[in-house]
Amino acid sequence: MFADVLLPLMLPGTFTYSVPQAVAATLRVGSRVLVQFGRKKLYTAIVVLLHDRAPQGYEVKEILGVLDAEPIVRHPQLRLWQWVADYYMCSPGEVYRAALPAGLKVESETSVSGNADFEEDAGHRLTDTERAMLDIVAQRGKVKVDELAAAAGVKDAMHIVNKLLSLDAVHVSERVVDSYRPKTEVCVRLTLPRDDEAALHRLFDELQRARKQELLLLAYLDLSRWTLRSAEPVEVTREALLARAEVGPAILQALVKKGCFETYKRAVNRFADAGRVTQAPAELSDAQLTALNEVHQCFKQHDITLLHGVTGSGKTMVYMHLINEVLARGNQVLYLVPEIALTTQLTRRLRSVFGDRLLVYHSRFGDNERVDIWRRLLSSHEPMVVLGVRSSVFLPFARLGLVIVDEEHDSSYKQQDPAPRYNGRNVAMMLARMHGAKTLLGSATPSIEMYRHALSGNYGLVKLTTRYGDLELPDVVVVDTREARRRKEMTGTFTKQLLVLCRQALAAGEQIILFQNRRGYSPMVRCRDCGWVPHCDNCDVALTYHKYTHSLTCHYCGFTRSVPTVCPACEMPNIDIVGYGTERIEDEVERAFPEGKISRMDLDTTRSKSSYDRIIDEFSSRATNILVGTQMVTKGLDFDGVSVVGILNADMMIHFPDFRASERAFDMLEQVAGRAGRAHHRGKVVIQTSQPDNEVIRQVVAHDYEAFYEHELAEREKFGFPPYCKLINIQLKHRDKSVIDAVSCEYAALLRTVFGSRVYGPEAPAVGRVQNQFIRQVMLKLESGVSMQKVKALMRQLYEQQLAANALTKQVRFNYDVDPV
Ligand code: ADP
Ligand code: ZN
Ligand code: ZN
Numbered sequence: 001m002f003a004d005v006l007l008p009l010m011l012p013g014t015f016t017y018s019v020p021q022a023v024a025a026t027l028r029v030g031s032r033v034l035v036q037f038g039r040k041k042l043y044t045a046i047v048v049l050l051h052d053r054a055p056q057g058y059e060v061k062e063i064l065g066v067l068d069a070e071p072i073v074r075h076p077q078l079r080l081w082q083w084v085a086d087y088y089m090c091s092p093g094e095v096y097r098a099a100l101p102a103g104l105k106v107e108s109e110t111s112v113s114g115n116a117d118f119e120e121d122a123g124h125r126l127t128d129t130e131r132a133m134l135d136i137v138a139q140r141g142k143v144k145v146d147e148l149a150a151a152a153g154v155k156d157a158m159h160i161v162n163k164l165l166s167l168d169a170v171h172v173s174e175r176v177v178d179s180y181r182p183k184t185e186v187c188v189r190l191t192l193p194r195d196d197e198a199a200l201h202r203l204f205d206e207l208q209r210a211r212k213q214e215l216l217l218l219a220y221l222d223l224s225r226w227t228l229r230s231a232e233p234v235e236v237t238r239e240a241l242l243a244r245a246e247v248g249p250a251i252l253q254a255l256v257k258k259g260c261f262e263t264y265k266r267a268v269n270r271f272a273d274a275g276r277v278t279q280a281p282a283e284l285s286d287a288q289l290t291a292l293n294e295v296h297q298c299f300k301q302h303d304i305t306l307l308h309g310v311t312g313s314g315k316t317m318v319y320m321h322l323i324n325e326v327l328a329r330g331n332q333v334l335y336l337v338p339e340i341a342l343t344t345q346l347t348r349r350l351r352s353v354f355g356d357r358l359l360v361y362h363s364r365f366g367d368n369e370r371v372d373i374w375r376r377l378l379s380s381h382e383p384m385v386v387l388g389v390r391s392s393v394f395l396p397f398a399r400l401g402l403v404i405v406d407e408e409h410d411s412s413y414k415q416q417d418p419a420p421r422y423n424g425r426n427v428a429m430m431l432a433r434m435h436g437a438k439t440l441l442g443s444a445t446p447s448i449e450m451y452r453h454a455l456s457g458n459y460g461l462v463k464l465t466t467r468y469g470d471l472e473l474p475d476v477v478v479v480d481t482r483e484a485r486r487r488k489e490m491t492g493t494f495t496k497q498l499l500v501l502c503r504q505a506l507a508a509g510e511q512i513i514l515f516q517n518r519r520g521y522s523p524m525v526r527c528r529d530c531g532w533v534p535h536c537d538n539c540d541v542a543l544t545y546h547k548y549t550h551s552l553t554c555h556y557c558g559f560t561r562s563v564p565t566v567c568p569a570c571e572m573p574n575i576d577i578v579g580y581g582t583e584r585i586e587d588e589v590e591r592a593f594p595e596g597k598i599s600r601m602d603l604d605t606t607r608s609k610s611s612y613d614r615i616i617d618e619f620s621s622r623a624t625n626i627l628v629g630t631q632m633v634t635k636g637l638d639f640d641g642v643s644v645v646g647i648l649n650a651d652m653m654i655h656f657p658d659f660r661a662s663e664r665a666f667d668m669l670e671q672v673a674g675r676a677g678r679a680h681h682r683g684k685v686v687i688q689t690s691q692p693d694n695e696v697i698r699q700v701v702a703h704d705y706e707a708f709y710e711h712e713l714a715e716r717e718k719f720g721f722p723p724y725c726k727l728i729n730i731q732l733k734h735r736d737k738s739v740i741d742a743v744s745c746e747y748a749a750l751l752r753t754v755f756g757s758r759v760y761g762p763e764a765p766a767v768g769r770v771q772n773q774f775i776r777q778v779m780l781k782l783e784s785g786v787s788m789q790k791v792k793a794l795m796r797q798l799y800e801q802q803l804a805a806n807a808l809t810k811q812v813r814f815n816y817d818v819d820p821v
Pocket of ligand 2: 528532567
């Protein structure tokens, strides 16, 4: 028997291995197996097909081991992986790598052992280092490469090991470590045979003068129901035992030493303490109830429905009622949000209703927790709701009934790097379709593409036009910064109007959110005299200044250096820090409002899950009253004390050179405005801009999504952008500038022979070199009617036939990005 397996590599297709007799009867599709691929490398592969057709033309290797008694991946998942690989033009192996939590991907560590038959011959005399290494290996038997390096006192041990390998002086083997560890707790048991009452009596006699030990024994007998012969004794944890006996661990230690007790570890269910605190979700308002009924109506005719609800309309509440119904029917729900930041508040809201039927899945959870969630879904068909970010689409659902994609328009749903460069929203829609489940998309500012589908009748459309509690949408004020500057009414980044509103809010005990767009505002360092700006050694970008570490960092590759005290170009000691990063705004706010308590939320302050939670908690509980942040503060967060929202500079958003710039700007402004005035009174939003007459800004002031949509769609049609066409970006990378220039030109010319004027480029992107790799882009713009499957097949064919075999072009990395965002 043979197995076709998927390797977690960039290579296309599957690979065939033979199945050892011993496991032939039990091996199943979806199981993980260990195989050797390449010279000495071991990989965890997934079986995708079992058959009896021996491959021709090469010698088949045998599967080295089977890692699972039961398959770890379900059939529908494998189908979804293949769909993602085809659609987004990557290998199924890359999808596999993205889909499985790291804890299910076995790592291998190389160790070295000696070859007893090896004899040094005259052809090659060993060097001293080589001989020293062989001695160490001979003494210790089996040594890991890094330990060997340490023992021999050399840096590049791998190099020497390779040499010894080529001489056949050593063997290497891979020690496989499964990095998954179940959570355990320590349990205690009595070592006596249970039916030997005499022995128990003797033990009591023995402990007569050790009162505390006796107490412990009594507590154990009680907790374990030792004397209740009708059933197995109950497992007793060390913690529970010590608590019941009210004694310290030393007492138990003494009894273990005497040999009458022993301890052992037991795997625990991480979900046991989540609690089953299920209660009904809050009652819906009339508007929400109408919306819910309309969703049901739409689902009768459409598998996909868009819920367009203004900020604060209570879309979450509608979702919760819908989820409740689906769970009651015994089905599972996937609830997607674009960013981890959103799961914190939602988890709390959902937990109180769904209890331990809620699973939360994202990368800020430990790996073991993610494996546990994976296994739990795999082993049960229970109704459950999974809240997660885009990678949750790859979980092993068994009975999916509903997929909710909240903030559907958000560009964070798209994975940029590495492959698969997929859009979580679109994959979720495909996942739902494969399961025969319904999809509900939700947004206050739907994406142009989805709204068009909804208007054209492809999808259902439901609108929620009023805020919950009949709250008004916030009052948006536009302040002209050019004018303010002319009148000298600006203090740093703040206009007078914004400062006044903030003061009033603080005086009234209300809260403030200040938003600074991430793009283009990273603070950097510049020489006042000659204009010198420090750049990354590996990338074509200026380094960003970080106040807390007083250092300069590259946001593309992590390169870091200290801030020079004198300019390396002109040797003058006048180095300035320029730009408006959130750190700098935090400083300004501190000076302007010494009484304010400030939190900053951006990529730098939220590296860990607990820091997200802390910042959100502090602001929710009003321990802080000013929140300064980037994109992260715009999305779906729900704080009821915020009366003022300040958008410090809207200019960069409007003028980004990208056909989606207006859409992004509208979304972002409307979303961040939506944080204002949610519970008590109408909030105020201040937009600072040098272009108060801009179309997008006027639409935000009027909260007029429809007007924005009409205008934007007309623009897209005029200039031929999605949804009026389909885009594929091809990114080429290579270390050598002349190679990348030659190959990208050759490639574009080649594409033009097939696709003609639909090909644009090659072009260098805004950052033309990253991590010492030069980058060029070629873009393919295709009419909406064209068969994308055919286009992709042609592109693959072109690459295989013309480029893959060529020594030069083969070295260039080709990254495909389908539907770039
Ligand atoms: P959206 O996601 O549409 O912006 P949310 O679902 O966050 O809005 O709701 C906004 C606020 O209104 C939240 O604080 C929520 O608790 C409250 N809310 C919405 N609907 C109800 C309801 N039916 N009963 C009680 N509170 C509600
Ligand atoms: Zn200088
Ligand atoms: Zn860099």
